[in-house]
Amino acid sequence: MQIIGRPWTSWALYTFGAVGIFIACSGVAEFVLEARDAALLMAGQTFATVGRAxxxxxxxxxxxxAAQVVxxxxxxSGIEQVDDLQRALSAKVPTLAYDRAGYGFSENSTAHNAEEQAEELAALLHVLKVETPVVLVAYSASGPIARVFASRYPERVAAMYLLEPTIPESRQAMPWLHGPRRVIVRSVLRDLLASSLGYMRLTERLRNWRGPASPVERRLEAILVRRPHSWAVAQEWYAxxxxxxxxxxxxxxxxxxxxVVTSNNEFSAKFAKLYAELAARSSRGQLVELKYIVEHSRITKPGPNFDAIVSGVEELALAADIPNRRALP
Structure with missing residues (x-):
């Protein structure tokens, strides 16, 4: 029995060794490719030092x-998700977008929960010398961050425009929903492992060998396959x-x-009452229903509803009428 068992033991050791070498090589290759992406794609990009981040x-x-639109x-995703929206808004009002919580190409952020990210935003505004009240435009999971920021710094908020925001009240109204960690833990861990080993990068390249044509799409693709980005997503989900x-x-x-802006689809319909209640918390609140298409990496496609979103944000920013605004670089 011992003689028969030895070949199998050796085979198992060789197999584990080969797998270990493959994982190590994949991780090193992914690290090198991420460094290459940063060197090639970050030319002309702007960074701010906020604490250690x-x-x-x-x-x-x-x-x-007009008030600064944030x-x-x-x-x-990173700021490429809102690139179309920011470009459209910047024709009339000053705008700021940033890779929050270590997303995209930001580094060393320790802000993961809503309060930490609200403080990160406050510190970034201070570093950038944006001291006047701002219009907060938040999409999906960043909605809670905007709400916490407005609660902590009401004097720094001129208005809020929430695009189909994540709404924690849904758990109170529908207790049968699973907790957020349980809902997403598998997909988050899968993406983290796939990005660390280069699998996500490989599948994107096989899908389109030449890669995206525009610089914005190239940066977006690089973000979605980056291990540091996936790690930041995992930490936010955990918190x-x-x-x-x-x-x-x-x-x-x-x-x-x-x-509070919602799209008239089946998913939003489940939370229609909660969205209406959220808007009603402000004496100047409105519930806006639009039919827009949400994409994984971009907020919405250009068109009439996109124009309605731009007009709605511009209206809030221009209504603030903030004097003595500094010139943007």
Whole structure:
């Protein structure tokens, strides 16, 4: 029995050794390719040092009396997710978008739950010398961050425009829903492992060997396959339940204009009442229903509803009428 068992033992050791070498080589190759992406794609990009974090941001727009519009991307993407929206808004109002919570090409962020990310935003605004009230535009999972920021810094918020925001009240209204960690843990761990071993990068390249044509799409593709980005997503997801509790405890300033935008699809219909109740918390709240198409990596396709979103944000920013705005670089 011992003689028969030895070949199998040796085979198992060789197999584990080969797998270990493959994983190590895949990890090293992915690390090298991520460094190459950063070197090639970050030329001309702007970064701010906030504590130990290095945050990528983009300021765009012209000098005006409009409030600064701050756009918070949703989960699993960077500022490329809101590129079309920021470009459209910057024609009339000053705008800021940034890779929050270590997303995209930001580095060393320790902000993962809603309160930590609200503080990260406050620190970034201070570093960029944006001291006047801002219009917060939040999409999906960044909605709770905007709500916590407005609760902590009501004097720094001119208005809020929430695009189909994640709404923690859904758990109270529908207790049969699983907790957020249980819902997403498998997919998050799968993406983290796939990005670390280069699998996501390989599948993207096999899908389109030449890669995207535009610089924005190339950066977006690089973000979605980056291990540091997937790790940041995993940490935010892990802190999501804590973020929900913080959001529920945050009191929205009742006098701040608040527009809650929903799309008339089956998913949003489940939360229609909660969205309406959220808008009603402000004496100047509105529930806006639009039929727009949400994509994985971009908020919505250009068209009439996209134009309606741009007009709605511009209206809030221009209504703020903030004097003595500094010129944007």
């Amino acid at each position: 290095r945050i990528r941001y983009w300021l765009a727009g012209t000098e005006s009396h 756009i918070l991307p949703g989960i699993s 999501l339940e804590e973020s929900w509790m913080q959001t529920l405890a945050a009191a929205l300033p009742s006098a701040v204009p608040l527009h």
